[in-house]
Structure formats: C-alpha cells, structure tokens
Amino acid sequence: MALDLAEGETITGLPPIEDSSNARLCDRHYEQCRDELQRGFRWNFNRSSKALALLASVPEGNWTYAYQLPTDYMKFYQFVGDNNLEIPYEIYEDKQLLTNDTTGKIVYGKKITDSVKFDTLYIKALSFTLAARMSPKLTNSRTKTADLEQKALAFAASGAGVDAQDSPEEKAEQSSWLNSRI
DSSP, rough: HHHHHOOOOSSSSSSSTTHHHHHHHHHHHHHHHHHHHHHOOOOTTTTEEEEEOOOOOSSSSSOOOEOOOOTTOOOOEEEEEETSEEEEOOTTTTTTEEEOOOOOOEEEOOOOGGGGGGHHHHHHHHHHHHHHHHHHHHHOOOOHHHHHHHHHHHHHHHHHHHHHHHHHHHHHHHHHHHHHHH
C-alpha cells in the first residue's frame, strides 16, 4: 500500500523474501515509521497495564522508589494506585519510573511488532507515513512528498482519535497531594 501511494513498484515482501531496491527501501524505513506512530499517538491496540518491578537503587533526587519500565514500553499514559488515584511520578531516562509510592500500575503504549495486531486505522496511517518517507527517493517530487506527509499526519491524528473513542481512557482521580501542588 505504501509503495502504491508513493508511486513505486510493488513488492512481494521485505528482504530476505525479496531483494529489490524498493523492498530494501521499505525495509530501511518500516521499523522507524512503525515505532514513531506507536510512540507519537495513543492507540488502543497497543494499550497495556502492569505492575512494575521495584529496583534496588534510586537515582539521586526527591523520590524514594524506582521501578523498571517494561521492556516493551513506548509511551506513558498514567500511573495509578490500587485505589485508582493518580500517583505523582517522574519518568527517568525513559527507563525508570520514580515515585514515593510502593503500589501502583503503569498504563502505557506497548511496542507491537506483529502487524496482525495493528488496528486498521493504524495500518492506513503507517502506510501514508512510510510512503512519505520513501517518496523523495521514488518520486523526486517535493510536492508529492509534502502531500503524503500532510496526509500521514492527518490519518494518524484522526485514526488515533477514533481509536481512542472506542475505548475511553480510564479517568484516575487525582490525589489530594497532587491537587495541593497544582
């Protein structure tokens, strides 16, 4: 689909299935485009929650506890306690969650690589994003590339918005401590 949008010749698969210049071009940009869309927008297909593993050491600062973020972590949504209250936190170096609370779970966007699990609207946004990334090499047209970039952003924003309506975000109540800080 992305090659069609970028006016390229179709392929039967990515390397090693096919070793054409278009297959290599798709392969070069696919993973980055996939991950950028998952990190840049909220999608239900990759929404997950879990309790985090407590770490033995905490970076210097104002926090008492450090938790390891999941290895499949892409985007933070919220951190809530057992009582569904939002817990104060800080994300440290995109690897740890720092807090003063001993309970809680993270709600986050999880990295999904299996395209069978992708939402159909995400697939459309990914196709336009990938087409925009490949367009300069395939078309040599700044106008075509700009048009594809604009459509990619529009499809990603509208697709994520529709997807979010399918499963409304859980509303965590803010704790009185957090409210006093605002």
